[in-house]
Amino acid sequence: MSRDPRLPSLADRLDRIDRRWIFLAMFLAVAVPILWVGVTGRTFPESPTPAVQGAFDAVESLPPGSKVAISMDFDPASAGELQPMATAIVRHCAMRGHSICAMTLWPAGGPIIDATLKDVLGARPEYRYGENFVSLGFQAGNEGVMKQVNADLSAAFPTDARRTPLADLPMMKGVRNIADFDLLVSVSAGYPGAKEWVQFTVSATLTSGKPLRFVAGSTGVQTPQLIPYYPTQMVGILGAIKGAAEYEYLVNDAVRRADPAASIPARFQEAQRRMAPQLFGHVLMIALILLGNAVFVARRARGASA
Amino acid sequence: MSRSMAVLLASLAGITMVLSKFIAPLGDAEVKVADWFNVLAAIAFVLGGANLLKMNLLAISARGPGWGYSAVTLCAFLVTLGAGILKVGVPPAAAFPAVPFSGEKDVNGSALWWLYEYAMSPITGTLFAMLAFYVASAAFRAFRAKNAAAMFLLATAFVVLLGRTYAGVLATSWIPHDNPWVSWLRLENLSAVIMSVFTNAGTRAMIIGIAIGVAATSLKIMLGLDRSYLGGAR
Amino acid sequence: MTPAADVATPFFVEGRGAIAIALLVVSAAIIGGILWARAGGRVKVRRMAGLDAVDEAVGRATEMGRPILYVPGIMDMDNIMTVAGVTILGRVARTVAEYDAELEVPTSRSIVMASAREAVQSAYLAAGRPDGYNPDRIYYVSDEQFAYVAATSGMMARRRPAACFYFGCFYAESLILAENGNAIGAIQIAGTAETAQLPFFVAACDYTLIGEEFFAASAYLSGEPDQLGTLLGQDVAKAVAWIAILGASVAGTVVAAFLGAGPVADGLAALRQAMGGGG
Numbered sequence: 001m002s003r004d005p006r007l008p009s010l011a012d013r014l015d016r017i018d019r020r021w022i023f024l025a026m027f028l029a030v031a032v033p034i035l036w037v038g039v040t041g042r043t044f045p046e047s048p049t050p051a052v053q054g055a056f057d058a059v060e061s062l063p064p065g066s067k068v069a070i071s072m073d074f075d076p077a078s079a080g081e082l083q084p085m086a087t088a089i090v091r092h093c094a095m096r097g098h099s100i101c102a103m104t105l106w107p108a109g110g111p112i113i114d115a116t117l118k119d120v121l122g123a124r125p126e127y128r129y130g131e132n133f134v135s136l137g138f139q140a141g142n143e144g145v146m147k148q149v150n151a152d153l154s155a156a157f158p159t160d161a162r163r164t165p166l167a168d169l170p171m172m173k174g175v176r177n178i179a180d181f182d183l184l185v186s187v188s189a190g191y192p193g194a195k196e197w198v199q200f201t202v203s204a205t206l207t208s209g210k211p212l213r214f215v216a217g218s219t220g221v222q223t224p225q226l227i228p229y230y231p232t233q234m235v236g237i238l239g240a241i242k243g244a245a246e247y248e249y250l251v252n253d254a255v256r257r258a259d260p261a262a263s264i265p266a267r268f269q270e271a272q273r274r275m276a277p278q279l280f281g282h283v284l285m286i287a288l289i290l291l292g293n294a295v296f297v298a299r300r301a302r303g304a305s306a
Numbered sequence: 307m308s309r310s311m312a313v314l315l316a317s318l319a320g321i322t323m324v325l326s327k328f329i330a331p332l333g334d335a336e337v338k339v340a341d342w343f344n345v346l347a348a349i350a351f352v353l354g355g356a357n358l359l360k361m362n363l364l365a366i367s368a369r370g371p372g373w374g375y376s377a378v379t380l381c382a383f384l385v386t387l388g389a390g391i392l393k394v395g396v397p398p399a400a401a402f403p404a405v406p407f408s409g410e411k412d413v414n415g416s417a418l419w420w421l422y423e424y425a426m427s428p429i430t431g432t433l434f435a436m437l438a439f440y441v442a443s444a445a446f447r448a449f450r451a452k453n454a455a456a457m458f459l460l461a462t463a464f465v466v467l468l469g470r471t472y473a474g475v476l477a478t479s480w481i482p483h484d485n486p487w488v489s490w491l492r493l494e495n496l497s498a499v500i501m502s503v504f505t506n507a508g509t510r511a512m513i514i515g516i517a518i519g520v521a522a523t524s525l526k527i528m529l530g531l532d533r534s535y536l537g538g539a540r
Numbered sequence: 541m542t543p544a545a546d547v548a549t550p551f552f553v554e555g556r557g558a559i560a561i562a563l564l565v566v567s568a569a570i571i572g573g574i575l576w577a578r579a580g581g582r583v584k585v586r587r588m589a590g591l592d593a594v595d596e597a598v599g600r601a602t603e604m605g606r607p608i609l610y611v612p613g614i615m616d617m618d619n620i621m622t623v624a625g626v627t628i629l630g631r632v633a634r635t636v637a638e639y640d641a642e643l644e645v646p647t648s649r650s651i652v653m654a655s656a657r658e659a660v661q662s663a664y665l666a667a668g669r670p671d672g673y674n675p676d677r678i679y680y681v682s683d684e685q686f687a688y689v690a691a692t693s694g695m696m697a698r699r700r701p702a703a704c705f706y707f708g709c710f711y712a713e714s715l716i717l718a719e720n721g722n723a724i725g726a727i728q729i730a731g732t733a734e735t736a737q738l739p740f741f742v743a744a745c746d747y748t749l750i751g752e753e754f755f756a757a758s759a760y761l762s763g764e765p766d767q768l769g770t771l772l773g774q775d776v777a778k779a780v781a782w783i784a785i786l787g788a789s790v791a792g793t794v795v796a797a798f799l800g801a802g803p804v805a806d807g808l809a810a811l812r813q814a815m816g817g818g819g
Contacts, residue, residue, distance in 0.1 A: 019443040026442045044472035076427035077434040144340035207555030221736040279471040288446040354650030354680040433686035440719040448743040516733045519755030522770045534627040
């Protein structure tokens, strides 16, 4: 008994599927692994790529007490992807005993700096504000700020976030411009961000005789834009939550090698914990693409045979 | 007359910013011109705020579809503005305990901090997270292998999607990682090669084309050849 | 004691010579193209399906009695993509005015709102429909990226525009806009030079102008000789870049493979350094 050709086939029904079913599938693909990781605390092992290793080595190779400038150019929207990166970098700098100068060019980035520094340095009594870490807060002006810090940091940031003149901060003595830092790190979600730091600040130092080492962390969509700058203008890139996970893995591995009995708090494994939902999300995407193509082929064949 | 002045101002500003890159005595001019724009943009916030109030009040009074959202928008706007300007819940700064408004407007525990921490942060994070759902529906609907190039694109997408997760590492873990002839076939390495070679080449080519396009558009504006951004054709 | 000699500040910023030369070459190519077109030279421009579809999209919206949405990006007028977006808005608005359709332009920046109003008003005047211009249809929403896209998405769901144009600088909100437009069945035409957002537009929109096509759109739509001349100049500049890249790649390969260290290798390294490529 042949099928009524006027009835929609399975392929037709799938082609017209309400997209909320797809949303539900994605929700489950992400939520279930999150719960699983939350209960078990297990994470996947990571094998760092050269770009991430380069970022790690850039911080690791600096002698203790080096000055590191970290620009946290992101807002709460992209904190899910970039906060673990920022936390891992600040933690790594603290482990090496580097002095940290945090700043941001995004208006909503100020509280992010405060939260990150408090979270990582709060439990480290050797870190005292003004002596080995400062927060310059937010400064409006986008690339204008970057151009100003090339020549005179205090012209761009006359005071820190607590309204203290830079000259009164022990850590900032001897720091006239951005090139006086041993390393610049930008964790960026878009504009202004890592690309602008390369174009307006780092490239200028490369032709001035005092090259500034630069490491960038960025969201997944922005990473391909930064790859052309690696490894000349930037010595390392942390691309998306995967890059953050690889960097966290390297930092935690260094902690465990120094002290095999050390336990790593969950908040310092956030990126690694997010790799499980990422895995299932990506597998779902592949399944959806294959299903979509199966529907396409089936409908095309049906159309050809009709 | 006013259009000619506007064009002249645009030309002078643009030419100054270009020349300041190469002529040392003009070094500061670029930053100053950018600062002028920032001042204008700050003043324009008042224009935007007034327009926001007008449009949403009109929507509420007309009781058109979605007027409730306009009411929520206005409430949120006025509450946030008030919390910031009046520094609600902000204690005086430690250095000036007798001065009521001396504290920072977004100090921990203040009303503005509360709005940022418990309203803005979760809402913007949620909206950004919605991209995952939209990407999934776009993948199902749009990623069809209609020709050979599309098939090649899809294969590349699968490699990169898997290579960025542990599934990719597991799938090709049987390929020896210390053999340079075949180790590049491991999905995580292949993904990195695709990003650093093919994507890199394509991105570089596009950036060169875009940069020349930007130069052309900027030159047209600086030379006054294109005035349509002021309203109307040249 | 003799006084210390004054240290003269150099007039030209050091290390920018190669960039200055590149800038002069690109500018000369563009100005040369303009002069060529003004002198009557013919500039052949390939068809761009996305721009040819503007009339079709506006006509469809008019027939369906539904509005047309135009999003000029989320950045301010100091971004060249926004300037290009507002320029194209003027051209699209003229078509909308001729069809007597309804145009809606939510903006993310106040200055863009003011500029967009000027562009649309001039377009309606040029089309002979000054009474059709309604400034309240061009309005400010929010500077905050996701607040803007939430408001615009809500408007799309309620008013269901039949045609959506996205021309300007976009970031993460691009996919949200395009998917919502797809869900309401609108015909969508997009153009941006943000390479990170192009894949989303290509996947979700009917037509996408990629990179430099977006900057060429204004010239393409106007048809004016000056504007078309700049397209010719852009192509000449690209050809120069292509030859330079090919030459430097071949020279670098030959040096690395056969010559090793020497004056040629030093020269290439100095050129790379001068162009900001680092050591």
